[in-house]
Amino acid sequence: NWGVAVRDFATGETLIVNPDEHFVAGSLYKLGVAAETYARISEGALSEQSFVVIGPQDVAPEYGGSRDPEGTYLTVHQALVAMVTVSDNGAALAMVDRLGLNAVNNRFEQLGMPNTRLVYDSETTPRDLMSYFTLLADGELISPEVSDTLLELLAAQQINDRIPAGLPAGEDWWVAHKTGNVDAMLG
Numbered sequence: 001n002w003g004v005a006v007r008d009f010a011t012g013e014t015l016i017v018n019p020d021e022h023f024v025a026g027s028l029y030k031l032g033v034a035a036e037t038y039a040r041i042s043e044g045a046l047s048e049q050s051f052v053v054i055g056p057q058d059v060a061p062e063y064g065g066s067r068d069p070e071g072t073y074l075t076v077h078q079a080l081v082a083m084v085t086v087s088d089n090g091a092a093l094a095m096v097d098r099l100g101l102n103a104v105n106n107r108f109e110q111l112g113m114p115n116t117r118l119v120y121d122s123e124t125t126p127r128d129l130m131s132y133f134t135l136l137a138d139g140e141l142i143s144p145e146v147s148d149t150l151l152e153l154l155a156a157q158q159i160n161d162r163i164p165a166g167l168p169a170g171e172d173w174w175v176a177h178k179t180g181n182v183d184a185m186l187g
Helices: 026-043 076-085 090-097 099-112 126-138 142-154
Strands: 004-007 012-017 049-055 073-075
Touching: 004 126, 012 073, 012 126, 026 076, 026 090, 026 099, 026 126, 026 142, 049 076, 049 090, 073 076, 076 142, 090 099, 126 142
Parallel strands: none
Antiparallel strands: 004 012, 049 073
């Protein structure tokens, strides 16, 4: 099973295959965690210098583990960078603990992603992910400032063995993306 959603933001031309097929999201749920985090920062309800702590469940192998050991304190900024650029699960789960699972799922709903949910096996659809990245590209993901900040963070992604790896050499590519994989699922 596979799905794809591609949009040319200059022309609006779109190609979408299996748009509403539900797929395991893997680490793509971290997009909603980042959106909810930046929304709270924008509202003044959270600071990038606030702390989160990596708990025992956050480092559990069945949840993907973490590069940091249990008991590590990270600033919200450090957690955002770790969960997006190296897809650290412990940092992401510590942020979910801070934000609340329902808040992240409500944020997906507010972003027009009704089929994306953070549950034990998070799930999403190509259409929902296109909605997210369209808001981001249009500067409408929370605010223009949040969109710009998140685009820069996504461009700093260090796992570049997928879309960036297939682009022609010799070009000056700037790719803002997020990877996700669980078992045989690759996103």
